[in-house]
Amino acid sequence: DGGITQSPKYLFRKEGQNVTLSCEQNLNHDAMYWYRQDPGQGLRLIYYSQIVNDFQKGDIAEGYSVSREKKESFPLTVTSAQKNPTAFYLCASLNPGFGANVLTFGAGSRLTVL
Amino acid sequence: DAKTTQPPSMDCAEGRAANLPCNHSTISGNEYVYWYRQIHSQGPQYIIHGLKNNETNEMASLIITEDRKSSTLILPHATLRDTAVYYCIVRSWASSNTGKLIFGQGTTLQVKP
Numbered sequence: 029d030g031g032i033t034q035s036p037k038y039l040f041r042k043e044g045q046n047v048t049l050s051c052e053q054n055l056n057h058d059a060m061y062w063y064r065q066d067p068g069q070g071l072r073l074i075y076y077s078q079i080v081n082d083f084q085k086g087d088i089a090e091g092y093s094v095s096r097e098k099k100e101s102f103p104l105t106v107t108s109a110q111k112n113p114t115a116f117y118l119c120a121s122l123n124p125g126f127g128a129n130v131l132t133f134g135a136g137s138r139l140t141v142l
Numbered sequence: 143d144a145k146t147t148q149p150p151s152m153d154c155a156e157g158r159a160a161n162l163p164c165n166h167s168t169i170s171g172n173e174y175v176y177w178y179r180q181i182h183s184q185g186p187q188y189i190i191h192g193l194k195n196n197e198t199n200e201m202a203s204l205i206i207t208e209d210r211k212s213s214t215l216i217l218p219h220a221t222l223r224d225t226a227v228y229y230c231i232v233r234s235w236a237s238s239n240t241g242k243l244i245f246g247q248g249t250t251l252q253v254k255p
Contacts, residue, residue, distance in 0.1 A: 032185075063245070070229070070247035071186070087244075118185055131178070133185030 030055045034119050034134035041106075041113070041141050049104045049137045051119035057132070059122040060102040064088060064115045065136075071118060077102055106139060114141045146230045151250045154224075160217040162249050164230030167211040173233060175206060177215045179226040180248070186229060189215065220253045227251075 032053045041047045051060065059078050063071040073086030077096040091110025096102055102121075106113045119134045147165040154160040166175065174193050180186040190197055190204045192213070197204045203216040217224055229248040 070227075071245035073244060116183070120185075130176070130188045130191070131186070133187070135185050136183070138183075 032119055032121055032132055032134035034117075034137050036137060037135065039137060039139050041139065043141055044108045046108055047106050047113075047139065049106070049117055049119075049139070051102045051104065051134060052100055053102075053121045053132070054100065055121055055123070055132060056099070057121035057123045058099070060096070061120045061122070061131070062086075062092075062094065062102070062104045063118045063120065065118060066115050074104065074117075113139055115139060145244070146232060146246055148228075148230055148246060148249045150247060151252070153252050153254055154217075154220045156222060156253055156255050157219055160220040160224065160251055160253070162215040162217075162228050162230075162251065163212065164215070165212045166230070166232045169210050169232050175204065175210075175213050176231050176233065177202070177204065178229045178231070178245075179224075180229070181223075181226045186245075189228075217251075220251075222253050222255065225251060225253045 035050045039047060061076045062074040064074055065071050072088050074088055074092050075083055075086050075094040077083035080096055080099050083094050083096050091107055093105045117137045120131045122131050174191050176191040177189040178186040179189055190199055190202050192204045192206055194206055194210055206213045227248040227250050229245050231245060
C-alpha cells in the first residue's frame with residue numbers, strides 16, 4: 029500500500045544533541061512538508077519542499093534543517109539550536125495539480141528532550 | 143492561500159448531527175475548501191473538499207455558502223470515534239506551485255454519549 033512512513037515513532041534526546049527524523053513516501057508525490065504540533069495546538073509549518081533538491085522555510089524553521097536529495101525522502105534534523113524541541117512532528121506529501129490534490133500524512137514522530 | 147477561522151471547541155451528542163463551521167472570507171475564486179481531522183496522536187486524515195457546490199461522501203457533507211466566504215462540515219450521525227480535531231483549510235486546485243499549506247488550530251469536537 030502507498031503511504032508515508034515516519035520513524036522513529038518515539039524518540040528521546042538529551043539537551044544539546046541533534047536528532048534526525050525520517051520521512052519516506054512511496055506515493056511518487058512531488059511536494060513534502062514537515063509540521064510541528066504542541067499539546068492542544070494546531071499544526072505549524074517547519075519546512076516544505078516542492079521538488080527534489082529544493083526546499084523553503086515555513087513559519088518556524090529556526091533550529092531545524094532538512095534535505096531533499098531524493099523524491100521519496102525528506103528527513104528533518106532537529107538541532108541543538110532549537111530551544112524547545114519537545115513536540116509531535118508530522119510529515120506530509122502532496123501531488124500538486126492532479127487528482128484530489130490531497131495531503132497525505134504520516135503517523136508522526138514524538139520527540140521528547142530529557 | 144486564504145486564512146480560515148474556526149471555533150476552538152464544540153460538543154455533540156452521540157447519534158446527532160455535528161455541524162462544524164469555518165470562515166474563509168478572503169477565499170479567492172480558484173481556491174477549494176478542504177477538511178481534515180486528527181484523532182489524538184495520529185496524523186491528520188482527509189475528509190472532503192469542495193469548490194462551490196455542496197459535496198457528500200461516505201464520511202461527511204460539505205455545505206459552502208453562495209458567496210463562498212464560509213462553509214460547514216456535517217457529520218450526519220456522530221459517533222464517539224468522531225471525537226477529534228477538525229481542520230478547515232483553503233488552497234488552489236491544480237497549482238504547480240504548492241507553496242505553504244497552513245493549518246490553523248482547528249475545532250476540537252467532543253462527541254458525548
